[in-house]
Amino acid sequence: MPLLDPNPMSWQPRTLAGPEYTVTEPATGEALGMLTLAAPEDIAPAARAARAAQRAWARAPHLVRAQVLRRAGDLFTEHAGELSTWLVRESGSVPGKADFELHVAAQECYEAAALASRPAGQVLPSEAPRLSYTRRVPVGVVGVIAPFNAPLILSIRSVAPALALGNAVVLKPDPRTAVCGGLALAAVLAEAGLPEDLLQVLPGAAEAGQALVEDPLVPVISFTGSTAAGRAVGEAAGRHLKRAHLELGGNSALIVLEDADLDAVISTAAWGSFFHQGQICMTTGRHLVHASLYEEYVERLAAKADSLAVGDPHREQVHLGPVIDAGQLAKVHGLVETSTACGAKLAAGGTYRDLFYRPTVLAGADDRTPAYTEEVFGPVAPVRSFATADEAAALAADSAYGLSLGIVTRDTTRGLDLAERIPTGIVHINDQTVNDEAVAPFGGVAASGTGARFGGEANLEAFTDLRWTTVRGDVAPYPF
Numbered sequence: 001m002p003l004l005d006p007n008p009m010s011w012q013p014r015t016l017a018g019p020e021y022t023v024t025e026p027a028t029g030e031a032l033g034m035l036t037l038a039a040p041e042d043i044a045p046a047a048r049a050a051r052a053a054q055r056a057w058a059r060a061p062h063l064v065r066a067q068v069l070r071r072a073g074d075l076f077t078e079h080a081g082e083l084s085t086w087l088v089r090e091s092g093s094v095p096g097k098a099d100f101e102l103h104v105a106a107q108e109c110y111e112a113a114a115l116a117s118r119p120a121g122q123v124l125p126s127e128a129p130r131l132s133y134t135r136r137v138p139v140g141v142v143g144v145i146a147p148f149n150a151p152l153i154l155s156i157r158s159v160a161p162a163l164a165l166g167n168a169v170v171l172k173p174d175p176r177t178a179v180c181g182g183l184a185l186a187a188v189l190a191e192a193g194l195p196e197d198l199l200q201v202l203p204g205a206a207e208a209g210q211a212l213v214e215d216p217l218v219p220v221i222s223f224t225g226s227t228a229a230g231r232a233v234g235e236a237a238g239r240h241l242k243r244a245h246l247e248l249g250g251n252s253a254l255i256v257l258e259d260a261d262l263d264a265v266i267s268t269a270a271w272g273s274f275f276h277q278g279q280i281c282m283t284t285g286r287h288l289v290h291a292s293l294y295e296e297y298v299e300r301l302a303a304k305a306d307s308l309a310v311g312d313p314h315r316e317q318v319h320l321g322p323v324i325d326a327g328q329l330a331k332v333h334g335l336v337e338t339s340t341a342c343g344a345k346l347a348a349g350g351t352y353r354d355l356f357y358r359p360t361v362l363a364g365a366d367d368r369t370p371a372y373t374e375e376v377f378g379p380v381a382p383v384r385s386f387a388t389a390d391e392a393a394a395l396a397a398d399s400a401y402g403l404s405l406g407i408v409t410r411d412t413t414r415g416l417d418l419a420e421r422i423p424t425g426i427v428h429i430n431d432q433t434v435n436d437e438a439v440a441p442f443g444g445v446a447a448s449g450t451g452a453r454f455g456g457e458a459n460l461e462a463f464t465d466l467r468w469t470t471v472r473g474d475v476a477p478y479p480f
Contacts, residue, residue, distance in 0.1 A: 003079040003187050004454070015184040018204065023179060026322040026355050028091045033357035038202035040211035043170070046200040047217040050141045050168035053197035058138045062143055069116070069164050072079055073109035073193035075231050076102050083152075083184055091151055091177045092321040092355075094313040095393035097276050101152045108153070108437035112160035121466075131471040136464040139243075143218040145209050145233070145241040148174040148324050149224045149279040149377075151181025154288040154434065157246075158222040159185060161459035163198065163310055163385040172212055176324055178203035213244075215235055218462065221245070222454075224281075227375075227401075227447045235448070239391045245462050246401035248405030249375045252433040253396040255418065257409040258390065259292040262300060265408050269297075270304045272406065272432030273381035274359045277323050278332075281448075282404040283436045284428070286365070286372055288392050294385040298363045301381060302348035305359040320379060322355035329355055332378030336360055341370040344382065388405070389414075393421040403444030404433035425451065 018037030021025055025032055034048040038046075057065070076083065079100050087098035121135035142162040146155040151173060159169050172423045173182035182201040189199055202208060205231070213221055213236045221244045230248040237244035254272055272284030289297045313321040323329050329352060336350050339362055349360030357379055365372035365382035372382040386392045396405065407415040415429040425444035428435055436442065441458040443451045453462045 003082055003184075003191065007142070010067070018208075023090060024176075025089045025314070026324055029288075030076065032089060032179075032277060035175070035183075037175060038172070038204035038208045040204075040207050042058065042202055042204070042213040043208060043215050044217075046170050046202055047141055047212075047215045049197040050170055050200050053195060054138070054140055054166070054168035056090065057168065057195060057198055058161075060166075064363060065166065065215065066113040066116040068114035068189070068193045069079060069109045069160055069208040072188050072194075072419075073106040073113070073162070073163075075188045075357070076106040076109065079188070086184060087152065087180050088314045088321075088405065090180050091148060092313065092324060094318060095277060096322055101150060104153050104436060104438060106155045108156045108160045111266060111409070111438040111456075112164035112289050112459070114419050115161055115164045116349075118460065119419060126470065128470075128476070129472065130476075133469055135467050135469060136460060137467050139171035139220045141168045141170060141218045141219055142170045142463055143212045143215070143221045143379065144169055145223045145225065146173050146181050147169065148177040149281075152184065154224045155181045155185055157438070157454050158224075158441075159189075159199065159461075160305060162222070162463045164191075165459070165463045166414070167463055168198045168200075168210060170215075170218060171203065173201065173203050174207070175203045188391045196286070210236065211235070212295055216240075223247070223463065230449065243462075244450070248403075248449040249401060249449060250281045250283070250433075250444060250448050250480060251373075251375045251385070251399050251401045252282055252404040252406070253288055253399070253422075253425075254284045254406040254432055255392045255408065256287070256289045256434045257394055257407070257411075258292050259394070259410045260290075260293065260408040261410070262296060266431045268305050268408070269301055270359070270405075271310070272434055274305070274308065274320060274379045274420070275434055276359065277437060278379040279323065279328075280434050281376055283377070284381065284406065284434075285375060285431045286396070286399075287381055288386055288395050289383060291385045291387050291391075294383070298347050298361065298383050301383065302361045302363075302429075305348035305361050305381070308359050310356045310358055314468045320356070320359060323357055326353075326355065328377065329357060331359055332376055332380065334375065335371045335376050335378075336362070336380060339365070339369045341384070342368045343368065343369070344369045347383075349379070357418065360376050372455070379426070389418055393418055394420045400447040401444065402446040403448035404428070404435075406431055406433045425449070
């Protein structure tokens with residue numbers, strides 16, 4: 001039996017005040033269904049309903065919460081075929097990327113289920129004759145704002161642990177991927193036994209997100225998106241004395257040292273820049289290659305780019321699907337054109353048909369190359385040479401961002417030493433920059449966000465408050 005009704009409108013459990021809009025397949029422009037946008041005035045009633053449901057959920061035995069999350073993990077696997085089709089058609093994912101999202105979503109649920117039974121606090125020594133202890137308590141209602149590019153992963157990685165730790169969630173997915181990033185989660189969790197009203201899904205524009213950040217019943221915001229939007233969210237949350245966990249953009253470097261094996265590196269490098277059309281925060285945005293390998297590296301990476309098939313991932317076997325919409329395509333192509341006008345050489349790509357952008361290699365990148373200095377969020381690989389490891393470290397560190405870093409070398413100790421000199425939240429030795437596991441902390445520094453706030457034990461800090469409690473057998477005496 002299908003998990004989702006054929007009519008997407010029926011998946012929205014709450015009547016919303018915003019306009020109806022069409023869910024569109026970017027590869028073809030075909031309408032996949034109709035949904036309703038949330039207006040700012042929809043946030044407050046959703047938060048009230050979530051808060052009312054959360055009180056009983058927080059008191060439920062941890063086994064009950066864990067059982068719901070484990071069942072949700074199983075359902076992501078059981079309904080993988082149906083959900084994969086939605087990921088392919090709504091977000092432009094190739095099937096392999098859709099399968100990866102479903103695998104990670106299931107693992108996020110299983111890991112979240114384990115959080116429910118984690119030790120909740122510590123017993124502390126005290127100078128007074130009393131029991132003194134700390135206990136982690138749910139924050140209440142967590143606001144989650146999720147983007148379009150990996151819609152299932154980037155929603156469930158906050159929703160699942162927040163629920164497991166006794167919270168309710170108001171989720172605002174990007175309207176472009178509201179099914180994969182919101183309503184599908186709601187359907188899975190409802191089927192898994194999540195009590196009504198604990199998860200509120202409200203696809204909406206920036207104004208709805210602003211209302212969510214400002215709502216007094218939502219003390220914690222988990223935001224994934226652009227650095228510009230993240231700054232606005234962080235500023236608004238700060239004014240309201242709220243915690244904001246911000247996972248933002250990146251312009252991650254892949255450093256290829258002189259001892260690297262190019263036969264092995266090129267596939268890794270291409271994956272880092274072209275996976276999901278480069279629409280990943282961890283995408284390899286800067287290829288830093290030792291001068292002795294540079295010419296061959298550019299030639300081989302360009303050949304790899306030219307060999308990749310680009311097309312409709314639902315109807316063809318392709319390596320890259322469409323970018324999400326015309327606005328994103330215009331941004332990508334504009335950065336490529338500006339970069340070549342500034343002196344970069346187009347070694348491959350730089351062309352498009354409809355929303356299908358060819359994987360692109362730009363040689364001769366430097367500080368004047370916009371596609372090298374800025375986050376492109378498209379399938380573009382700028383390549384720059386360096387002469388020494390010191391220069392490579394300086395170039396990699398010379399960025400406003402600090403999300404992920406890849407270093408390729410036969411000398412892993414040297415690679416680790418080099419990584420210590422580059423500010424970044426994630427490091428991969430002998431791998432590209434795009435990696436994700438539910439058990440690992442995830443996050444960046446500087447313009448990439450507020451650190452590792454997702455994954456593993458980081459979820460405990462993100463979605464609970466630490467409460468100090470003391471207990472005496474009699475009333476404490478005082479001098480007056």
